[in-house]
Amino acid sequence: xxxxxxxxxxxxxxxxxxxxxxxxxxxxxxxxxxxxxxxxxxxxxxxxxxxxxxxxxxxxxxxxxxxxxxxxxxxxxxxxxxxxxxxxxxxxxxxxxxxxxxxxxxxxxxxxxxxxxxxxxxxxxxxxxxxxxxxxxxxxxxxxxxxxxxxxxxxxxxxxxxxxxxxxxxxxxxxxxxxxxxxxxxxxxxxxxxxxxxxxxxxxxxxxxxxxxxxxxxxxxxxxxxxxxxxxxxxxxxxxxxxxxxxxxxxxxxxxxxxxxxxxxxxxxxxxxxxxxxxxxxxxxxxxxxxxxxxxxxxxxxxxxxxxxxxxxxxxxxxxxxxxxxxxxxxxxxxxxxxxxxxxxxxxxxxxxxxxxxxxxxxxxxxxxxxxxxxxxxxxxxxxxxxx
Amino acid sequence: xxxxxxxxxxxxxxxxxxxxxxxxxxxxxxxxxxxxxxxxxxxxxxxxxxxxxxxxxxxxxxxxxxxxxxxxxxxxxxxxxxxxxxxxxxxxxxxxxxxxxxxxxxxxxxxxxxxxxxxxxxxxxxxxxxxxxxxxxxxxxxxxxxxxxxxxxxxxxxxxxxxxxxxxxxxxxxxxxxxxxxxxxxxxxxxxxxxxxxxxxxxxxxxxxxxxxxxxxxxxxxxxxxxxxxxxxxxxxxxxxxxxxxxxxxxxxxxxxxxxxxxxxxxxxxxxxxxxxxxxxxxxxxxxxxxxxxxxxxxxxxxxxxxxxxxxxxxxxxxxxxxxxxxxxxxxxxxxxxxxxxxxxxxxxxxxxxxxxxxxxxxxxxxxxxxxxxxxxxxxxxxxxxxx
Numbered sequence: 077x078x079x080x081x082x083x084x085x086x087x088x089x090x091x092x093x094x095x096x097x098x099x100x101x102x103x104x105x106x107x108x109x110x111x112x113x114x115x116x117x118x119x120x121x122x123x124x125x126x127x128x129x130x131x132x133x134x135x136x137x138x139x140x141x142x143x144x145x146x147x148x149x150x151x152x153x154x155x156x157x158x159x160x161x162x163x164x165x166x167x168x169x170x171x172x173x174x175x176x177x178x179x180x181x182x183x184x185x186x187x188x189x190x191x192x193x194x195x196x197x198x199x200x201x202x203x204x205x206x207x208x209x210x211x212x213x214x215x216x217x218x219x220x221x222x223x224x225x226x227x228x229x230x231x232x233x234x235x236x237x238x239x240x241x242x243x244x245x246x247x248x249x250x251x252x253x254x255x256x257x258x259x260x261x262x263x264x265x266x267x268x269x270x271x272x273x274x275x276x277x278x279x280x281x282x283x284x285x286x287x288x289x290x291x292x293x294x295x296x297x298x299x300x301x302x303x304x305x306x307x308x309x310x311x312x313x314x315x316x317x318x319x320x321x322x323x324x325x326x327x328x329x330x331x332x333x334x335x336x337x338x339x340x341x342x343x344x345x346x347x348x349x350x351x352x353x354x355x356x357x358x359x360x361x362x363x364x365x366x367x368x369x370x371x372x373x374x375x376x377x378x379x380x381x382x383x384x385x386x387x388x389x390x391x392x393x394x395x396x397x398x399x400x401x402x403x404x405x406x407x408x409x410x411x412x413x414x415x416x417x418x419x420x421x422x423x424x425x426x427x428x429x430x431x432x433x434x435x436x437x438x439x440x441x442x443x444x445x446x447x448x449x450x451x452x453x454x455x456x457x458x459x460x461x462x463x464x
Numbered sequence: 465x466x467x468x469x470x471x472x473x474x475x476x477x478x479x480x481x482x483x484x485x486x487x488x489x490x491x492x493x494x495x496x497x498x499x500x501x502x503x504x505x506x507x508x509x510x511x512x513x514x515x516x517x518x519x520x521x522x523x524x525x526x527x528x529x530x531x532x533x534x535x536x537x538x539x540x541x542x543x544x545x546x547x548x549x550x551x552x553x554x555x556x557x558x559x560x561x562x563x564x565x566x567x568x569x570x571x572x573x574x575x576x577x578x579x580x581x582x583x584x585x586x587x588x589x590x591x592x593x594x595x596x597x598x599x600x601x602x603x604x605x606x607x608x609x610x611x612x613x614x615x616x617x618x619x620x621x622x623x624x625x626x627x628x629x630x631x632x633x634x635x636x637x638x639x640x641x642x643x644x645x646x647x648x649x650x651x652x653x654x655x656x657x658x659x660x661x662x663x664x665x666x667x668x669x670x671x672x673x674x675x676x677x678x679x680x681x682x683x684x685x686x687x688x689x690x691x692x693x694x695x696x697x698x699x700x701x702x703x704x705x706x707x708x709x710x711x712x713x714x715x716x717x718x719x720x721x722x723x724x725x726x727x728x729x730x731x732x733x734x735x736x737x738x739x740x741x742x743x744x745x746x747x748x749x750x751x752x753x754x755x756x757x758x759x760x761x762x763x764x765x766x767x768x769x770x771x772x773x774x775x776x777x778x779x780x781x782x783x784x785x786x787x788x789x790x791x792x793x794x795x796x797x798x799x800x801x802x803x804x805x806x807x808x809x810x811x812x813x814x815x816x817x818x819x820x821x822x823x824x825x826x827x828x829x830x831x832x833x834x835x836x837x838x839x840x841x842x843x844x845x846x847x848x849x850x851x852x
Contacts (some may be wrong), residue, residue, distance in 0.1 A: 090494075090495050090496065090695065090699040091491060091492050091493065091494050091495070092492065092493040092495065092618075092702045092703045092706050093492055094490065094492070094493060094618060094619075094706040094710060095490040095492075095704070095710050096489045096490065096491075096620070096638050096709070096710060096711065096713045100483060102482065103481075103482050103763040104479050104480065104481055104482070105479065105480040105481075105482060106478075107478050107479070107480065108477050108478065110528070159630070169557070169561055173557055176626070177626065177628065177634075179631060180628040182628065183627065205637060208631070208632075208633050208635055209632075209636060210594070210631075210632055210634075211621060211622075211623060211631070211634045211635055211636055212635060212636060230480075230482060231482075233599060234599075235599055235735055238564070238565065238568065239565070240565065240569065241568075243595050243598075243599070243808065244564075244568060244594060244597075244598055245564055245597070245598075246598075246599045247595060247596055247599055247600060247635060248599055248600060250482070300686055307478065307673040311478040311480065314480045315480045318480050318481070320482050321482065359681075374802060420471040457679075
């Protein structure tokens with residue numbers, strides 16, 4: 077049939093080439109103390125729009141929503157606030173639908189811009205609303221948690237959770253601008269603050285020994301939330317992440333290193349039914365994945381012990397439930413799983429992500445190795461806890 | 465505050481530039497008779513994947529689903545079929561959710577590719593599933609309706625309908641390849657076939673007088689669905705649309721001309737509660753929008769009458785419900801509405817889209833003009849129908 081077809085004279089078949097060009101997307105992440113009132117000027121410059129729709133959860137909306145709305149309205153911008161119930165449990169398609177319908181109901185058109193005001197959940201939801209609202213309108217992130225500032229608001233990943241797993245439905249959408257006002261970090265709970273620190277430690281571990289050493293040296297100032305140290309912490313982490321996602325926007329190479337700690341981390345979140353905060357789950361996940369690397373000979377010896385030391389010095393708890401088989405099973409439905417195997421981003425040593433012999437950034441790890449690493453980590457943690 | 469901040473020495477503030485590059489996306493649209501069995505080779509070349517998930521509605525799945533699955537499996541590709549109930553009424557977030565969950569439930573990972581097999585609704589739904597599945601996996605379109613072949617499968621628009629209007633939730637995702645086998649058009653219902661012809665007429669009207677003249681000359685061969693004429697019809701329309709979307713992928717300029725007939729068309733669909741097929745609604749919409757253009761002096765005189773003549777020669781009914789105010793009201797929630805006004809893509813004359821004095825491609829039209837045009841079109845149609 078094919079041969080006949082190719083032998084047939086035109087116009088019986090034809091090929092039309094559609095050559096779409098995509099514009100490069102560049103944006104600035106502004107990090108500073110007391111910079112929130114710069115937002116109107118930034119919006120006018122980087123995200124001019126006829127209307128602005130602020131998306132926030134009810135908790136953050138209560139703290140900063142009216143201040144933000146007032147700040148924008150004083151500058152004669154048209155803006156409305158749309159809220160949803162706070163918490164990872166509400167990072168769902170239902171929340172996304174309800175917000176979309178509310179914004180549509182308010183008559184917001186294509187010439188609008190979404191502003192995500194809040195933590196990682198809000199950034200993910202607001203970004204996904206923007207990515208799919210009338211096939212995509214601009215988004216601006218105003219992160220209010222440490223985790224969102226140094227991680228979630230950079231790189232364009234958005235999404236919601238479904239029964240089958242976290243972030244399995246979503247889109248890539250780069251923000252027009254990000255404004256991280258570190259002053260708001262001073263009112264963050266200790267738990268949320270420390271959960272965010274875990275991602276900063278990750279940035280040091282996968283890409284920048286100096287950042288790790290700076291964190292190790294300045295643990296006390298960081299924990300006391302000294303303004304200058306907060307700015308430095310966020311700025312360096314954002315720069316590290318920005319360098320990685322710039323190099324590999326669609327996660328076909330080095331960007332996978334950002335998943336260090338996350339394969340086990342997501343599994344821990346799932347088996348705990350999300351009772352372990354994301355940052356803490358990643359902290360424990362990094363510990364286990366360091367052990368995996370050590371077992372495979374990919375990570376230098378004592379990588380895990382240095383990680384544990386810095387986590388303890390920052391007061392980040394390493395919580396590992398004693399359900400090894402459940403955790404291993406939960407890793408198998410993570411979307412980073414390629415074909416039927418599960419692949420892990422590992423570190424070669426503190427400050428450097430590991431590469432495979434073939435130049436890749438992820439390693440296929442057999443379930444038995446994961447089990448061994450989990451058991452080893454459990455033993456090490458119980459010894460710490462009992463002072464052995 | 466800003467002045468103080470800018471005067472402060474580092475590290476109290478900082479800006480990190482994130483420069484994302486986006487790859488250009490080019491793909492081929494293959495148009496021909498009996499070309500379906502080329503699909504496996506095309507997939508291997510343009511969309512290699514570990515698994516393929518075919519999305520189709522139950523009607524098309526019954527006609528072509530098993531043939532397609534067999535064809536791919538014979539070539540040792542791993543493929544599964546996922547169906548949803550046919551009809552525009554099912555182009556919803558609920559269908560999108562259910563398909564996503566079914567594909568997740570089958571363990572399909574990121575290294576998969578979606579194949580949309582069906583008409584415009586299927587292409588829209590399958591594309592939106594692909595665009596949001598694990599933040600985006602590749603999609604291939606195998607359109608089976610004339611409308612989908614010459615319009616919906618090119619340009620990357622996907623989406624679903626919500627209460628507030630059609631296609632208000634969606635994404636842009638360019639397919640990896642499109643395979644239009646014109647043989648399947650021979651089994652299409654007259655109604656579906658003619659609805660598709662309306663979009664071909666639109667392509668002629670907005671961009672290519674020769675295509676319009678060719679359609680006017682070959683109406684009989686087209687209606688008899690002569691294989692060679694079907695290929696020529698689809699190929700030329702696809703080439704016209706491809707040229708337009710290539711020039712303006714994100715609809716900031718000329719691409720808006722493709723909306724000719726659609727502002728009124730979508731309003732007609734809404735007020736009829738989608739009982740008027742999309743192609744027929746666009747046909748009537750084009751007639752009204754020609755009248756609008758004539759009233760404004762944007763369209764040459766007799767543009768509407770030439771349009772009516774070619775529509776009648778192709779047996780495309782022009783159905784215009786006698787509810788002028790409802791139609792005008794329904795245009796106001798269309799997403800093409802910019803700010804509070806409603807903008808229309810118009811034609812200067814048959815074969816040429818109209819530009820504004822400022823070089824734009826859409827015109828702001830006052831509701832009163834729309835009302836006048838609707839009434840004029842109703843009068844003209846009633847005269848046709850009564851033989852006056």
